[in-house]
Amino acid sequence: EAQVTQNPRYLITVTGKKLTVTCSQNMNHEYMSWYRQDPGLGLRQIYYSMNVEVTDKGDVPEGYKVSRKEKRNFPLILESPSPNQTSLYFCASSLSPEGRQPQHFGDGTRLSIL
Amino acid sequence: KQEVTQIPAALSVPEGENLVLNCSFTDSAIYNLQWFRQDPGKGLTSLLLIQSSQREQTSGRLNASLDKSSGRSTLYIAASQPGDSATYLCAALGGATNKLIFGTGTLLAVQP
Numbered sequence: 001e002a003q004v005t006q007n008p009r010y011l012i013t014v015t016g017k018k019l020t021v022t023c024s025q026n027m028n029h030e031y032m033s034w035y036r037q038d039p040g041l042g043l044r045q046i047y048y049s050m051n052v053e054v055t056d057k058g059d060v061p062e063g064y065k066v067s068r069k070e071k072r073n074f075p076l077i078l079e080s081p082s083p084n085q086t087s088l089y090f091c092a093s094s095l096s097p098e099g100r101q102p103q104h105f106g107d108g109t110r111l112s113i114l
Numbered sequence: 115k116q117e118v119t120q121i122p123a124a125l126s127v128p129e130g131e132n133l134v135l136n137c138s139f140t141d142s143a144i145y146n147l148q149w150f151r152q153d154p155g156k157g158l159t160s161l162l163l164i165q166s167s168q169r170e171q172t173s174g175r176l177n178a179s180l181d182k183s184s185g186r187s188t189l190y191i192a193a194s195q196p197g198d199s200a201t202y203l204c205a206a207l208g209g210a211t212n213k214l215i216f217g218t219g220t221l222l223a224v225q226p
Contacts, residue, residue, distance in 0.1 A: 004157070042118070042203070042216040043158075059213075090157055099146065099207035099214035105157030 002027045006091050006106035013081060014114050021076045021109050023091035029104070031094045032074040033058065034066065036087040037108075043090065048098060049074055081113045116141040118206050120217035127194055128225050135189040135220050137204035142182045145207040149178050149189050152201040152219065161202075162189070166209065194224045 004025045013019055025032065033048035035058075045058030049068040063085055065077040074093075078085060088110050092103040117140045127133050137147070146165050150158040162171045162178040164187065170179040177190040187204055203219040 040218060042218045043205075044216075045214070092157075097212065099148065099205070099212070102148070102160035102163055103158075105159070107155065107157045 002104065004091055004093055004104050004106040006089075006109050008109060009107065010110050012112040012114065015082055016080050019078050019081060019111075021078075021089060021091075021111070023074045023076065023106060024072050025074075025091075025093040025104065026072065027093060027095075027104065028071065029093035029095055030071070031097050032068070033092050033098060033103075034064070034074070034076045035090045035092065036060065037090060038087050045098070046076070046089075050097065078111075081111075083113045086111060086113045116144075116206060116208050116211070116213070116215045118204060118215050118217040120202075120204060120220050122220060123218070124221040124223070126223040126225060129194060129196060131194050131224075132190070132192050133194055133222075135191070135202050135204075135222070137187040137189070137217055139185045139187075139206045139215075141206075141208065142185055143209045144182065145209045145212075147178075147180050147187045148205045148207070148214075149176075149187075150203045150205065152203060154200075158203065191222075196224050196226050198222060199224050 030051045034046040035043040047066040049055045091106040094103040119138045148163045149161045164180040175192040201219040201221045205216045
């Protein structure tokens, strides 16, 4: 089954404690991205990757890092999380760059930073 | 700067009713317009994608239209069912910016 898998689904942690949210897709997609969803603001792109070892900033990259060492994986790293990063996060993948073709989304990761 | 607006934020209808969800965008220079469905605790599922050269797309009971000149798209749902209850989001892909801008969604409740 074609899918995008995110882990963990839920996480409560404290300010400053490094965390990683993993994302994996099994569709051999080249394009992957991370979004955060906040009430009243819609989805905003954090980072995206056009292919292995190729990443770039989205609209709200501050406080986040990503890496793309393998085609299937695109982890999101919060080196020193802060409360304003409390949000619902989605990973997505597609065959071609953002929006050109329908994207497949993971089920989301709800992060709470205390 | 592209802005995408969805009104109303929430809508409740009785089962069987036909309904229309609205999406407005400020910059008509779009590459495509997409509609997604989001269920609680789930990610977004792509429903329909309308290229800028198209006027509408249909999938089953869903029909999406696009009017670039007026900056509007509508999602028509025929014979609504309780299983259609979800949040519906639209997103416009900028032709020059290549950025996908999402609306904040319409929460639809179909009452049995």
